[in-house]
Amino acid sequence: MSGHHPEQMSEVEARARALESLLYEKGMLTPSAVDAIVDAFEHEIGPLNGAKVVARAWVDPEYRERLRANATAAIAELGFAGTQGEHMVAVENTPEVHNVVVCTLCSCYPWPVLGLPPKWYKDLAYRSRVVLEPRAVLKEFGTELPDEVDVRVWDSSAEIRYLVIPERPAGTEDMTEEQLAGLVTRDSMIGVAPALVPDRR
Template sequence: MSGNHDHDHDHDHSHLTDTELRVRALETLFTQKGYVDPKTLETILETYETKIGPRNGARVVARAWSDPAYLEWLKTDSSAAIASLGYTGRQGEHIVALVNTPEVHNVVVCTLCSCYPWPVLGLPPAWYKSSAYRSRVVIEPRAVLAEFGLVLPETTRVRVWDSTSEMRYIVIPMRPEGTQGWSEEELAELANRDSMIGTRIATAASERPSVTA
């Protein structure tokens, strides 16, 4: 394992920001007064976390798989390449694309909080923010990946990248076999959220949602 651990965060990650505190206070108030149904709110958050947000990243991955020139652009200036598809904004000003290969598998963590590329992946999943993931994946990445069901060959090097407030990452998983001739829309269905964090590989062609549904 090797690690790129940039811990130079410019804010105190052990505390919620003013905005986050206000949001939580409003959520509590509205829930207590019956204005908001907690289950409905949870459903909305889950939708943004697992469906709407990651679709943007999936389109980036699909373009990288199908367009060699775009892939090279991603490698040299990820932020600009991603912005060209319309994905910019807070929490995504500086994004680096990490390209997986048979020799190197990349996995992302934020050891001090939950820095995450919102414009391309949506809201971070609960496990990404957990202290267990943040502390263990740096020390024993293969064991953590195995708990996600991902067992890599011993010949594959695992690189752990530490997101910061200044730099966030998206993993470009390897393109699944059997997808020659597929459109970008079809390819995007294979780029699942966890594969763009590095805790899974892309969905197999035979398991494409629109095929198995």
């Protein structure tokens, strides 16, 4: 986080550094706190957490029930909890129902299970369109839903955070929970794509 190439510094870089250095002086920030926050979201908290939740739900019907009944508690069983995941709800995709999550007013996102949101999730295009034309947006992600599927959009307007449980792909009966977690992508847990299909050998 050192300030190299100061001669090329942009205004936004200078503004971030100004706040950082002033907060150091006021005792409101420390280098190790900056590292702790950045490290947590770059290396510890991310979609691999959510993938473990989904894989467990796929293999363990009782866990799936607990996830349905109280997602916050069920997710905490696997050790995931905290900021922006205080009140979790899991919504399940089935052959009849497809769920997709957005936050039109800002970019609320379930951090403990998915980490920080990708750029497209925060962009105006996704936020404006997915509530009005979810099928068209999903199609741009390569997800074409049959007409009879009930499309349900969840606009996270309060502190409830939504995790989509994608459908378990066919042909995965012999896979372990850990292998299954490898099929669960970030996009499948936002609801814009299905889980990956395993390589057929």
